[in-house]
Each structure stands twice: as structure tokens, then as C-alpha cells.
Amino acid sequence: MKWLTWESVGVDRMACAWLIRRFVDQDAKFLFVPVGHKPLPEGAEPFDIPGVRYTHRRGHCTFHTMLKEFKLKDPVLDRIARIVDEADTVQEITLEPVATGLDFICRGIRLSSPDDYTALERGGFIYEALYAKLSKELAEKKR
Known part of the structure; x- marks a missing residue:
């Protein structure tokens, strides 16, 4: 499936x-359009663009929306959603100390990548590492 979002990807x-x-889709292909580009190209599922199905809702980031829409029930993904929320949206209080660092690293990935495809690839390693670390912490708490 093809997925569409704005250029210059960030933390969310x-x-x-x-x-x-x-x-969701191991064979996903990603397309990028300039911020504010209208109309959106057909034939791809847009995300993290205002007004589309998969976007920010009720003060939460798009990652949070996708967890709900795809009915992904995983406490580690829920924790990542809280971290991405704090990194990507204005919060009255902060509870996740890694949020600021995650945003900082994702900004650096974007700046050091020649294009958005490379940034997604590099960012994927960061999120995979975050998932592994949080999974290990959760397993240790359960012992």
C-alpha cells in the first residue's frame, strides 16, 4: 500500500x-508532498496531515490515532504514544523524560538525511530501539 505525508518528516x-x-503494512511505500499541498494525490493513504483520517485528535499525535484506528493493544506502543505525544505536541505537564531527547534526535536525523526516505529508514532504527528498550523494562517489571 502507498502512504502519503508531508515532506520534512519529524518525530510523529x-x-x-x-x-x-x-x-500494519510490511510492504508500505511512502510518498511525500510539500506542506500545505492541495489537492492530495489519489491512490495513497494520507497521514499526519490536518483533515485526514490518520491525524492529530483531541490533543494527541497521529501515532496515538493510528494505535486506536488499527486497534493495536500493546502497552509498549501505548508508552511510545505518550512519548511521541510529549515530543510532538504542546503538553501542560511532562511525564516522559525521553520525549525531548527523542524529538532532538529525530530533528537531527532529518537534518543529516539527504531525503525523507532516508530519514524514515534511520528513524525506524530509533523507534525499533525504543520499542526493544521499553519491552525489556516492562518484562523486568513483571518479574
């Missing part, structure tokens, strides 16, 4: 692309 769009590839 990197997270969503990782989520899509890891849990």
Missing part, C-alpha cells in the same frame, strides 16, 4: 512510518 511522522511498517 517517523514514528507513524515505523508503526505502519512494523505492525
Whole structure:
């Protein structure tokens, strides 16, 4: 399936692309359009663009929306959603100390990548590592 988002990906769009590839569509292909581009090209599912099905809702990031829409019930993904929320949206309080660092790293990935395809690839490694670390922490708490 083809997925569409705005160019110059950041913390939420990197997270969503990782989520899509890891849990929804292993063969996902991503397309990018300039911010504000209208009309959106047909034949691809848009995400993290205002007004589309998979976007910010009720103060939460698109990653959070996708968890709900795809009915992904995983406490580690829920935790990542909280982290991405804090990294991507204005919060009254902060509870996830890694959120600022995650946003900082994703900004660096975007700046050091020659294009958005490369940024998604590199960002995917970061989210896979975050998932592994949080999974290990959860397993240790259950012991």
C-alpha cells in the first residue's frame, strides 16, 4: 500500500512510518508532498496531515490515532504514544523524560538525511530501539 505525508518528516511522522511498517503494512511505500499541498494525490493513504483520517485528535499525535484506528493493544506502543505525544505536541505537564531527547534526535536525523526516505529508514532504527528498550523494562517489571 502507498502512504502519503508531508515532506520534512519529524518525530510523529517517523514514528507513524515505523508503526505502519512494523505492525500494519510490511510492504508500505511512502510518498511525500510539500506542506500545505492541495489537492492530495489519489491512490495513497494520507497521514499526519490536518483533515485526514490518520491525524492529530483531541490533543494527541497521529501515532496515538493510528494505535486506536488499527486497534493495536500493546502497552509498549501505548508508552511510545505518550512519548511521541510529549515530543510532538504542546503538553501542560511532562511525564516522559525521553520525549525531548527523542524529538532532538529525530530533528537531527532529518537534518543529516539527504531525503525523507532516508530519514524514515534511520528513524525506524530509533523507534525499533525504543520499542526493544521499553519491552525489556516492562518484562523486568513483571518479574
